[in-house]
Amino acid sequence: MIEKIPSLAWSDATVMIYGETGTGKELIARAIHYNSHRHGKPFIPVNCGALPDHLIENELFGHAKGAFTDASTAEKGLIAEAEGGALFLDEVDTLSSSAQIKLLRFLQDKEYRHLGSSKSRGADVRVIAATNSNLWYLVETKRFREDLYYRLNVLSVTLPPLRERVSDIPLLAAHFLTRYAKQNRRGLLHLSGDAMQKLIHYPWSGNVRELEGVIQRAAVLCASSVLEPEDIDHFSPCGGSVIGRQFFAGRQEGGLQSIHQCIRFSGNRSFFTKGQDTSHWSVRTVISDESPYCPQRKHNSRRKGRGKRPEDSSEASPEI
Known part of the structure; x- marks a missing residue:
């Protein structure tokens, strides 16, 4: 998906x-916006579900002076x-x-047009x-306009849940x-290899948002600069130990590489959050050098193994 x-x-x-x-x-x-020719212009997010029907049109399109009670001045909308x-x-x-029609x-x-x-x-x-x-089901049940459906789906992409791309977690x-x-x-915090294993083995029903919450709590409350498994256990939103949770199949190196690619696509611009400078190097430095998920360690391991047959290599690349 990232390749798209x-x-x-x-x-x-x-x-x-x-x-x-x-x-x-x-x-x-x-990521799409900041890698486009529009990257220097605004990216305006709107949660349509958080706005009541009588406000969404005003938020999107703005209103003219006198359009409704208390509209003493004209206001531009989010499109503007x-x-x-x-x-x-x-x-x-x-x-x-x-709102769909407009x-x-x-x-x-x-x-x-502005309201009014x-x-x-x-x-x-x-x-x-x-x-x-x-x-499409909403279209078939007459709850979403078919013509709008086609207008919005000129290009489309499906984002898999985190449980299907476990290798993106590191x-x-x-x-x-x-x-x-x-x-x-x-200061600089690190994830130990065992802590990373806890994260990888956990069934993230809340997807990336749940992962972010666990990491945020650990970053606030951990006593050491290196997060250990007990830190992840203690702040798991589902409670209890992650040990024994469902193990996910299909962990492949491709997912980790795809995240590297996405970071490279973003360059010095924000990919993950507006205003956050996220580069390939700054992201990888927070993974402990002792962790098998450290990209530099993995890279060095490959360099050491060049020219060797697999059976001669004393260091095997960690499976991700």
Whole structure:
């Protein structure tokens, strides 16, 4: 999936991102935006499900002076704020019928109207949408417009749950540990190899969001600069030890490489969070050198093994 980001980024076509709650749909939307020619312009996220029907249209399109009670001044909407950049519509399936019609018109004509105004306004904005629902099922049950469905699905990508890409956990955990160590002025924190094993073996039903919460609590409350298994156990949101939890099959090195690629795609721009400088080197430094998940250790191990037959190598690369 990560390999698709460059091909999704260069175009101005709408993108639809599918995935379970917490899988990182906004992270992917940001990656698409920050690798596009619009990267220097705003990225405006909107959680459509968090806004009531009577407010969503005003938030998106703005209003004219006198459009409703207390509208003493004209206000621009989020589409205007996103001019030249991207508008990310999360939970787009929750839009009301009226908002769906207006969004459809905007996607077709790149024009919209303030509430209470008859004047059309143009906008150069790329729309990226996301849902955790089966959007086609909503179309079939007449809860989502079919014509809007096709407009949004010009390009589409499905983001697998974390349980199906377990090998992405090491660098995701390292990224979150870097962020929250810095945020809480803890200095450089590390994950031991055993602690990383705990994370990898845990069934992340809450996906990336749950992983972030566990790492954040550990970064705040751990007593040492190296997180050990007991730190992960103690702050597990599901309680109890991770030992004995369901072991995930299909751990492959490709997932770890894909996260490396995604970080390289982002360069010095933000991929994971707006304003967060996340480079390949800064992410990998928070993994302890003693951990088998340290990319540098893995790289050195491969260099030492060059020219040797597998049976001659004293150091086998760790399985991820």
